[in-house]
Each structure stands twice: as structure tokens, then as C-alpha cells.
Amino acid sequence: MRFFGDRLSLNAVWFRNTTSNQLVQYSLPAITGFGGVLASLPATVENKGWEFSASMEAKPDSRIYWQSAINVSVPRNKLLAYPDIENSTYANTYVVGKSLSVRRVYEYIGLDENGLYQLNDLNGDGRYNIDDRWIHMEVRRRCYGGFQQTVRYREWALQVALEGVVQNGTGILGLTGVYPGGLSNQPVDVLDRWRAPGDDTRTQRYTTLTSQNTNFNNVRLNSNMNIVDASFIRLRNLSLSYRLNGEKCRKLGLSHGEIYVHGQNLWTLTGYKGWDADRPGSSYLPTLRTYTLGLRIGI
Numbered sequence: 091m092r093f094f095g096d097r098l099s100l101n102a103v104w105f106r107n108t109t110s111n112q113l114v115q116y117s118l119p120a121i122t123g124f125g126g127v128l129a130s131l132p133a134t135v136e137n138k139g140w141e142f143s144a145s146m147e148a149k150p151d152s153r154i155y156w157q158s159a160i161n162v163s164v165p166r167n168k169l170l171a172y173p174d175i176e177n178s179t180y181a182n183t184y185v186v187g188k189s190l191s192v193r194r195v196y197e198y199i200g201l202d203e204n205g206l207y208q209l210n211d212l213n214g215d216g217r218y219n220i221d222d223r224w225i226h227m228e229v230r231r232r233c234y235g236g237f238q239q240t241v242r243y244r245e246w247a248l249q250v251a252l253e254g255v256v257q258n259g260t261g262i263l264g265l266t267g268v269y270p271g272g273l274s275n276q277p278v279d280v281l282d283r284w285r286a287p288g289d290d291t292r293t294q295r296y297t298t299l300t301s302q303n304t305n306f307n308n309v310r311l312n313s314n315m316n317i318v319d320a321s322f323i324r325l326r327n328l329s330l331s332y333r334l335n336g337e338k339c340r341k342l343g344l345s346h347g348e349i350y351v352h353g354q355n356l357w358t359l360t361g362y363k364g365w366d367a368d369r370p371g372s373s374y375l376p377t378l379r380t381y382t383l384g385l386r387i388g389i
Contacts, residue, residue, distance in 0.1 A: 097147045106138035108170070117179045133172040135190065139165035155242040162235035167191070182220045191230035194223040196308060198315030205284035205295030206302060207309045218308055227317050231257040236326075245335055251327040259320030259370020262363045263310035269303050271296035279363070320370035322360035328353045344387050352382040 116129035145159040169184050185192055196218060197210035212222040233256040241248045268274035270283055270293060283293040292315070294306070310316045331350035339347055355377050360367040366376030 099143075099145045101141075101143045103141040104138070105141070106136065108134060108136050110134040119179075132174075133184070134170040135167060136170050137165070137167045139163065153244050155240075157238075157240045159238045160235065162233065164233050165231070182223075185226060188226060189228050189230065191228045192226050193229055193312075193317070194220065195225050195227055195317065196223055196313040197225055198309060198313045201284055201289075201291070201294055203287060205287075205289070206297075207294050207305050207315075209305075209308060209313060223312065225314050227258065227314055229258050229260065229317060231255055245333045247329075247331045247333070249327065249329040250325070252323060253326045254321075254323045255367075256321045257319075257370070258317055259362070259364075259367070261310075261316040261318040261371070263306075263316045265364060265371075265373050269297065269306035270294055271298055272300075272303065277363070318362065318370075320360070320362040320364070320367050322358055322362060322367035324355065324359075324368070325357040326355060328356055344389060346386075346388040348386045350382075350384050350386070352384070354378075354380045 110133065111130045112133070112135070113128060114131045115126040116131070117126045118124050141161070141163045143159070143161040145157065147155075147157045149155045167190050169186050169188060169190055172178070172180070172184060172186055175181055175184065175186060182194065184190060185194070197212075199208050199210050202208045209218060210222065211218065212224055235254055237250075237252040237254075239248075239250045262277050262279060265277060268276075270276060270280045279293050280296070282291050284291050284295040294302075329350060329352045331348055334342075334344070334347035334349075356379060358367065362370060364370055364372075365374075366372060368377055
């Protein structure tokens with residue numbers, strides 16, 4: 091359609107897909123000697139959501155051209171049914187009526203008088219197990235999208251691509267796997283660790299007792315304390331190029347030519363403290379920032 095002399099395109103798509111009897115690697119107890127076997131999963135899963143996109147072009151005159159495009163996706167999934175799930179190996183993994191990305195976790199209630207992590211022992215039996223994991227938290231991308239802008243003026247061209255993601259992810263405690271004071275590199279958060287009663291912090295005291303690693307692992311792997319907002323906006327691509335015009339190419343004996351500089355992953359806006367908000371909780375090498383300077387010619 092036309093919009094104030096420019097070409098505007100709008101799209102909205104709603105999708106819904108229901109599947110059952112998926113072929114999966116079905117987990118087995120360790121005593122069997124096998125990690126799992128291929129089996130049909132007797133579950134019914136629903137995937138649905140919205141996808142929106144818009145693009146607009148303008149060419150005021152022969153020297154100027156610009157194009158903008160934006161897209162947003164809002165996916166959802168749900169486990170609709172799983173007969174006899176309570177007797178399957180997924181009894182403590184999936185919850186009927188909730189997302190496949192949901193995790194049953196403990197409730198973190200702070201540091202005790204000794205500066206060590208505490209969890210809510212829901213049934214008061216003095217130990218932590220699946221019966222104490224009453225909080226359901228989703229760890230997934232709830233919404234994501236991108237924005238692209240292209241501007242050309244005479245022989246110059248500028249291209250920009252932004253990516254945005256709204257998500258929850260595993261926090262910084264998942265990066266080391268060792269309690270504060272353990273034999274390992276430590277995140278900078280330990281500088282604000284508990285030192286004396288009354289300290290207001292979310293990092294337990296330093297200790298050399300390996301017995302504290304069990305409670306630490308319960309907090310970092312299976313509590314709501316270490317599931318955080320990992321949303322981000324990232325400048326994925328930025329490119330600037332200059333195209334040699336016909337006269338300049340002829341003088342150089344070329345059919346065409348272009349000089350360009352290109353950058354990837356140049357900037358990220360996020361409150362996430364881990365290595366890479368694109369892969370929250372991962373200890374792998376984060377996405378690299380790269381620069382490229384190039385020349386394209388044709389003879």
C-alpha cells in the first residue's frame with residue numbers, strides 16, 4: 091500500500107500446531123547402563139503464537155533511497171496432555187498445562203546467620219527434594235525480533251541490523267559451578283559477599299568447606315534465585331560501503347568496484363551479568379565482536 095508517498099507493507103500471522111507421539115531420546119535410570127532409548131513420547135504438545143512484520147521503502151529522488159523493516163515473534167508452547175506422566179521419567183521435568191520450558195525450583199529465602207544460602211524446606215522434613223520445588227518458572231525466549239535499516243545516498247550505503255530478545259535465563263552462579271571460596275575463578279559478585287551478620291547481599295560468605303557445595307548447587311541449579319532477566323538489545327551488524335561509479339571504474343580498468351567496512355556484535359544493552367545474554371548460563375566463549383575491511387572489484 092501507499093503511505094504518504096512511500097510503500098508500506100504490514101503482515102500479521104497467527105500460528106498453532108499440535109503434535110503427539112514424538113520420537114525422542116527417552117531417559118533411563120543410570121542403573122540400566124544406558125542413558126536412554128528411542129521411544130515415542132505419549133505427550134500432546136501445542137505450539138502457537140504471533141508473528142508481526144512491517145517494511146517501508148522511500149525514494150524521494152534518484153540520489154536517496156532508504157528501507158526500514160521490523161519483525162516481532164511471540165511464541166508459546168504448552169504440554170496439553172501426558173498420560174501417566176507421574177510414572178514416567180519426566181514426572182519431575184514436565185507439568186501438564188504448562189510450557190515445556192518450565193522448571194520446578196526451590197524458593198530462595200536468603201542467607202542464614204552464618205552467611206550461607208538458605209532454601210525453603212516446604213514440608214519441614216529437614217532435606218531438599220522434588221516435594222520442596224513448588225515454584226514454576228519458565229526459562230525461555232518470550233519475545234524476540236529485529237530491526238533493519240538501509241540508507242543509500244549517491245555512492246554511499248549504510249546498513250544497520252538490531253536484535254532484541256525478552257527472556258529469562260540462568261544467572262551468573264551457573265558460570266563457575268563452585269561455591270564462593272572454592273578452588274576456581276570467581277565472578278566479580280564475590281567482592282560483595284557476606285562478611286558479618288546484617289550484611290545485605292545475595293552472595294554467601296567465603297568458605298573452604300566442600301560440604302557447602304551441595305547447598306550452593308541447589309541454589310544455582312534449582313532455585314528461583316538464579317533465574318534472572320536475561321533480556322537484551324544487540325547491534326548485530328553495521329556496514330558502510332562506497333561504490334565506485336562508472337567513470338571512476340573505467341579509469342581504473344574495472345567493470346565495478348566497492349569499498350566496505352563491516353562490524354558484527356558491536357554493542358549490547360543488557361542488565362544480564364553473565365558472559366553472553368544470547369546464551370544465558372553458558373560458560374562457553376561468548377559471541378565475538380568482529381570487524382572486516384574489504385574491497386570488491388570486477389574486471
